[in-house]
Amino acid sequence: MRYPTLLATGLALTAVAPALAADGERIQVTGEVIDTWCYFSGVMGGPDAVTGSAHHTCALWCSAGGIPVGLLGEDGQVYMVLKIAGDEHSNGGDTQLALASHEVKADGMLYRRDGINYLVVAEVVSDEGITHLNHEDFGPVPGFAIPDPNE
């Protein structure tokens, strides 16, 4: 009878767990504030091309357009940002727009659910501005991000 009981308990946990808010843990993450759609979808190329100064204008467009922003950590993981220093305007808000492509150190709460990392930023500890300089390597991404002055 032990295994059936265990099985029933497991089934109950499996059914209920995804509907519950996840437990958070306090962390500090250093990384680049990125446009997550272009990063995850590969719509404009690989990860190196859709970050940094090459992609800055598109990062502005996507952030203002309500595409979620994330923090691409030094560990290579993406942390989806849900709130920054009391500003919960994650759908196109001013705070996240001002940080597009910047390297920041964020202190806050990390939550994990269904394979995605979520970050509620309590404080932006440091903001180094744009430090990932890749425009000489890729040009503007997408190519029309900077209007051609000859046209």
Add this chain to the structure above:
Amino acid sequence: MKALAALLSLLAAPALAQDFSEGSEAKAWNLQGEAPARFEARVTDMLCAVTGDCPADCGGGARQLGLERSADGVLVYPMKNGQPVFAGASVDLQPYCNETVEVDGLLITNAENGARNVYMVQRIRRMDETDWTPATRWTEVWAEEHPEAAGAGPWFRSDPRVKAAIEKDGYLGLGPETDAAFIAEWF
């Protein structure tokens, strides 16, 4: 031991990729790891679903919205609507806050960059509706909110906040002088 193995496999089930393509009419975008996906889900706000901070209006438009899939409880992140203009999905989902809907679109799964349960929603309908609503509302709402800027080309060239940011820090975000030197060299 067989029962224990079955239990372990059940607990691991949410981690396995599932096929939600049946009945989908999602348009392909040729994205890395895209798969058509049509499913039933409850519209919630992401901050609520993740932390338990749940205003009745899903944040009133300020927050990112998500989809808690009915079939398995997985929280799917709709990052994109159906428009090819740098627009997210929350504006299209806001009218359905806390409702159960059916959505159709593209799921993105890519182990190389960590994409999982990432979604582009292309159309939405309530469970008692026959007709689908295309997830293309973003530009209409933007034009209503920016009457002074609308009509002169695509929104992303006219948006006041984007224009101000580019005017201040340039297209590269490194300042007008760096911009000028790069543009002279690149074009």
